[in-house]
Amino acid sequence: MIVLVRVDDRLVHSRVLEAWVPFFKADYIILASDEIAKDQFRRQVIESCTYSNLLVKVKNVKDAVQEICSGGLDTYRIIVIVGSLKDAMKLYNGGVKISSVNIGNIHHRGNTKMITSSVYINKEDENIIEKFREIGIPLEIRAIPFDKPLEFYSCMAKD
Numbered sequence: 131m132i133v134l135v136r137v138d139d140r141l142v143h144s145r146v147l148e149a150w151v152p153f154f155k156a157d158y159i160i161l162a163s164d165e166i167a168k169d170q171f172r173r174q175v176i177e178s179c180t181y182s183n184l185l186v187k188v189k190n191v192k193d194a195v196q197e198i199c200s201g202g203l204d205t206y207r208i209i210v211i212v213g214s215l216k217d218a219m220k221l222y223n224g225g226v227k228i229s230s231v232n233i234g235n236i237h238h239r240g241n242t243k244m245i246t247s248s249v250y251i252n253k254e255d256e257n258i259i260e261k262f263r264e265i266g267i268p269l270e271i272r273a274i275p276f277d278k279p280l281e282f283y284s285c286m287a288k289d
Contacts, residue, residue, distance in 0.1 A: 132198070132227070134209045137218050138234035141166070141211060142176050142186060145234070145274055150209060151184060153275040158206040159186045162194035162221060163213050191217055195224030215251075215258040222267070230268040233282060245285050246271055259286065 133154040138146070142161055150156070159179075166172050167190040180186045185206075189197060194210070197203065198221075210226070212218050215236070222228050235248045242250040249271055251259070259282065262269055269282035 131204065131206070132208045132210055132229075134232055135218060135221070135226075135228050135230070136209065136211050136232045136234055137213070137215055137236060138211055139213045139237055140235050141213060142179050146209070146211065147179060147181075147184075149274040149276075154207060154209065156207045156209045157183050157185065158203065158208045159184065159211060160194050160198070160208060161186070161188045161211045162191045162217055163188065164190045164217075165213070167193070191220045192224070195221060195226055199225045215255050215262075219258050219261060222262075222265070228267055230270065231262065233269060233271045234273055245282070246280065248273065256286075259283075 133156055134150060136146070136150070141163070142159060146159070161176055166176065166188050173188040176188050177186050198210070210221065212221065218231055233249055236255065237250050238252045240252070242252050244250050259269065263283055270279040271282055271285065272279045
């Protein structure tokens with residue numbers, strides 16, 4: 131069962147391991163990233179972030195979709211992390227059932243719009259956000275589980 135889908139360009143880091151994993155009692159993290167899956171060194175570093183009762187795997191987005199949709203992970207409490215809204219939409223379009231998306235960190239260079247101090251979006255992100263809105267999937271900005279969630283669509287409306 132997926133307990134959290136998180137967009138975080140910092141990927142697997144201490145906030146995920148020390149806050150989100152215990153909060154959801156997660157026992158499996160899937161990092162869905164085409165880029166990281168191709169980089170053996172980075173993949174091994176991230177997969178070494180495991181500890182007792184936690185499995186961490188890096189998969190390309192297509193393989194992550196296949197594994198999640200296979201039904202073979204029903205006994206796990208899964209956190210799925212992607213580095214971009216684009217990859218979150220690829221998961222959804224591939225058939226992954228997403229009830230909401232947590233946004234931790236998005237940073238782009240160049241022509242961006244600051245939403246919060248940790249979230250800067252570009253035009254492509256805006257289009258994807260609009261698609262999530264049309265589908266009816268809530269997006270929230272929250273660094274750790276105990277923060278008050280910011281509803282993403284209302285943050286966008288402030289501009």
